[in-house]
Amino acid sequence: MKATVIATFFGVFHICTYAAKEAPKKTKKAKLYVPQIDCDVKAGKIINPEFIAKCPPGCQDVKYRVYGTDIYASFSSVCNAAIHSGIIDNAGGKILVQKVAGHSGYRGSFSNGVRSLSLPRWRESFLVSEGKPRKGVTYPSTLEYSSSKSTTVKSEPKKPEQDLKDTKSADTANAAEKASEQGNAVRKEHQTPPVPTPATQMATTTPTPTTTTTDPSTTPKPTTTPATTRTTTVAAAAKTRPGMHRVRDIGSSSVHPAYASVIAAASRQIQAAQGRGQNTAFRGTSTSASNRNILRPHTGIQRQEPVAAGSPAHLAMETDLWKPGLSLFDTDCKVDLSFLMDGSWSIGKRRFQLQKQFLGNVAQALGIGSAGPLMGIVQYGDDHSTEFNLKTYANSKDLRNAIEKITQKGGLSNVGKALSFVNKNFFLDANGNRGGAPNVVVVMVDGWPTDRVEEASRLARESGINIFFVTIEAAAESEKQNVIEPNFVDKAVCRTNGFYSINVPSWFSLHKVVQPLVKRVCDTDQLVCSKTCLNSADIGFVIDGSSSVGTSNFRTVLQFVANISKEFEISDTDTRIGAVQYTYEQRLEFNFDKYSTKQDVLSAIKRISYWSGGTSTGAAISYASEQLFSKSKPNKRKIMILITDGRSYDDVRVPAMAAHQNGVIAYSIGVAWAAQDELEAIATDPDKEHSFFVDEFDHLYRFVNQLIQNICTEFNSQPRN
Numbered sequence: 001m002k003a004t005v006i007a008t009f010f011g012v013f014h015i016c017t018y019a020a021k022e023a024p025k026k027t028k029k030a031k032l033y034v035p036q037i038d039c040d041v042k043a044g045k046i047i048n049p050e051f052i053a054k055c056p057p058g059c060q061d062v063k064y065r066v067y068g069t070d071i072y073a074s075f076s077s078v079c080n081a082a083i084h085s086g087i088i089d090n091a092g093g094k095i096l097v098q099k100v101a102g103h104s105g106y107r108g109s110f111s112n113g114v115r116s117l118s119l120p121r122w123r124e125s126f127l128v129s130e131g132k133p134r135k136g137v138t139y140p141s142t143l144e145y146s147s148s149k150s151t152t153v154k155s156e157p158k159k160p161e162q163d164l165k166d167t168k169s170a171d172t173a174n175a176a177e178k179a180s181e182q183g184n185a186v187r188k189e190h191q192t193p194p195v196p197t198p199a200t201q202m203a204t205t206t207p208t209p210t211t212t213t214t215d216p217s218t219t220p221k222p223t224t225t226p227a228t229t230r231t232t233t234v235a236a237a238a239k240t241r242p243g244m245h246r247v248r249d250i251g252s253s254s255v256h257p258a259y260a261s262v263i264a265a266a267s268r269q270i271q272a273a274q275g276r277g278q279n280t281a282f283r284g285t286s287t288s289a290s291n292r293n294i295l296r297p298h299t300g301i302q303r304q305e306p307v308a309a310g311s312p313a314h315l316a317m318e319t320d321l322w323k324p325g326l327s328l329f330d331t332d333c334k335v336d337l338s339f340l341m342d343g344s345w346s347i348g349k350r351r352f353q354l355q356k357q358f359l360g361n362v363a364q365a366l367g368i369g370s371a372g373p374l375m376g377i378v379q380y381g382d383d384h385s386t387e388f389n390l391k392t393y394a395n396s397k398d399l400r401n402a403i404e405k406i407t408q409k410g411g412l413s414n415v416g417k418a419l420s421f422v423n424k425n426f427f428l429d430a431n432g433n434r435g436g437a438p439n440v441v442v443v444m445v446d447g448w449p450t451d452r453v454e455e456a457s458r459l460a461r462e463s464g465i466n467i468f469f470v471t472i473e474a475a476a477e478s479e480k481q482n483v484i485e486p487n488f489v490d491k492a493v494c495r496t497n498g499f500y501s502i503n504v505p506s507w508f509s510l511h512k513v514v515q516p517l518v519k520r521v522c523d524t525d526q527l528v529c530s531k532t533c534l535n536s537a538d539i540g541f542v543i544d545g546s547s548s549v550g551t552s553n554f555r556t557v558l559q560f561v562a563n564i565s566k567e568f569e570i571s572d573t574d575t576r577i578g579a580v581q582y583t584y585e586q587r588l589e590f591n592f593d594k595y596s597t598k599q600d601v602l603s604a605i606k607r608i609s610y611w612s613g614g615t616s617t618g619a620a621i622s623y624a625s626e627q628l629f630s631k632s633k634p635n636k637r638k639i640m641i642l643i644t645d646g647r648s649y650d651d652v653r654v655p656a657m658a659a660h661q662n663g664v665i666a667y668s669i670g671v672a673w674a675a676q677d678e679l680e681a682i683a684t685d686p687d688k689e690h691s692f693f694v695d696e697f698d699h700l701y702r703f704v705n706q707l708i709q710n711i712c713t714e715f716n717s718q719p720r721n
Helices: 002-022 078-085 160-182 227-240 257-275 312-318 345-366 396-404 415-426 454-462 477-482 488-492 507-521 551-565 598-606 617-627 653-661 676-682 697-716
Strands: 050-055 071-073 093-101 124-130 336-342 374-380 384-388 439-446 465-472 501-504 537-544 576-582 586-590 637-644 664-671 691-694
Touching: 050 078, 078 093, 078 124, 336 345, 336 415, 345 374, 345 396, 345 439, 345 507, 374 415, 384 415, 415 439, 415 454, 415 465, 439 507, 454 465, 454 488, 465 488, 465 507, 501 507, 537 551, 537 617, 551 598, 551 637, 551 697, 576 598, 576 617, 586 617, 617 637, 617 653, 617 676, 637 697, 653 664, 653 676, 664 676, 664 697, 676 691, 691 697
Parallel strands: 336 374, 336 439, 439 465, 465 501, 537 576, 537 637, 637 664, 664 691
Antiparallel strands: 050 093, 071 124, 093 124, 374 384, 576 586
16 A cells, blocks of 8 residues: 555656656747937937837826827827827826828817817827737837837828728717607707618619619609508607608698698698699698608798808899700810719609709709819718719719719718718819819708818818809708808808808798809809818928028038928919028028929929028018019918027118018027017017027927917918908
8 A cells, every 4th residue: 555655645746846847948028118209309300100109197288288089190199199098197108009091181170188289280190099019020129219200100000090990989979869860859850761771772872883783672662652651650650759840742632631731721822833734842742652741831931141251132033044954164164073962861752853854954064074163972861971082974964964963861961970971081182183273162051050060171172172052942041040050151162241141041942043153163363262271271391591500500401491381282372382592681591482382482492502601680671572472363371480589780670560460470490599579579479389499509390399389270260251
């Protein structure tokens, strides 16, 4: 027995010893060293595409500016953006930063004690998340910064984290919309589709007309649906949906008693008009199933609002020349045009057909062609879809045929969602956007939208998109309580002077506004939303060439001028650049109309030779006002950027005041020995937004992004009336 126990003990000991030898040695995980960054560091100054960094305490300060929400422009403060997003608080901490591609618009918001700002667009963006390393990614222990001279930063594709945020945002929006549908004050009740199954409520369309298909189950058959059935459905809906306020069909004996007298009166007037051989403007005179199944009694009053800069008479004058089948333009009108087509159930089949006829007439009047206007259509309802883009059709005939084949989507009237889609996805080079042609969106709305349009419209305007609204049968006084967003047109359009909005009292008079609309979208001088902070200025640089600057520092100043210039869209119709160098005297290096391409401007800046001499800044301001800004175009913002390194030998206040009074927006940048009181006198009010000081020439690069931010912020704050 003892021998057996001993043998067993040695056997177990041998097995354990063998297992211990065979067990692999655990490698000690290397500790990740996390570099620290300052509060003022912007993502664009760090070259690494993805990195983990530690933010110090105290970064929650207005001087560390942030642009965007969830996704931020790359010249935002990295640490303050992390606070805004809720990743860290003012105590600091570790964050993970991922660079992504630039966006066409950044939305400002207030979050976690930080106010972020809006921006039309920027070349690079970044995301901030919790400072934990991702599996399989090696992070740098030392960050690589761009030098004072401009360094190209390649942006990476969109990361999965952003897709997740987009999905969450979409889910939130969908939840809000569902809640909105259930309230009693919803904008309008919609016709129930003929077969109320989720799979068949929406017609399927594709960009090419030859493959457009419609599920037969979604198409009502007028000959097989008794009028009594239709009206009974409406009556039942009226009982269960207290928010209902529009009923279109009036051809049934089963109408709710409250409408009986109205219907009888309307019928008598219709019969009288038919007896005289006249057309009637009454709604729903047919019992066809293609009409709306929702009734709003005709009040006998046609509601019209001022249009065309507030003049109803002018609208009438605009409509008296065009006839169907004629083109108003040859190649003089060059715009890239998107129509947002109302496909909601409230419009009904008959009026949807009238809308298609209107769009076909607009296409004919425009004279679609590759050298002239191009037109695409996005249909919206609950959701939105591109029927065809700008490059799908190159002539009016093909376009009209394609419009005729469009089938109705149905659903609500979610205009805001559709505008966001167009802003982000429609005007792309891949879809036929030509760059040199203004981008125009015309929104067709039956009544009013079922979601909010203000924020989506603002981002679209800031991206340079001109927004027009054509509202048909707008809300009567008794219906305005059901409108989700009062004054939605004024909140959406580019200017609130009436030019960008047309109200049509009836779908049956929609054809009358073909010519006014076409004339307006082709009036490129008035398409002010094509102008953004980057393409609508005459920028004059006034450069100190005095002896105290020195040759080497002067080259640094020229690099600073070039780095600012390259951020703008430069052409003879966009932003233009001019330059003056001064000492005791002044020299016009080149004026606004000298160079019309970015490359030519950058080359001209590089060729400027150092002058050397005294410092007469006041005389230089007067010279720039006379030689540069007096020759600026009327539709351009006049921006002067003055760089100096010392106190002026002459007075700067009087010349600066004269420049301000002539509409010049002045920015002053002082280096080394520049006088703060003079910088503030030169700068446009408020001084802190237009005046900058740096102790060394090599630090000038720090103000490139800040200067452009301020120019854009000032541009976007302009009134829209």
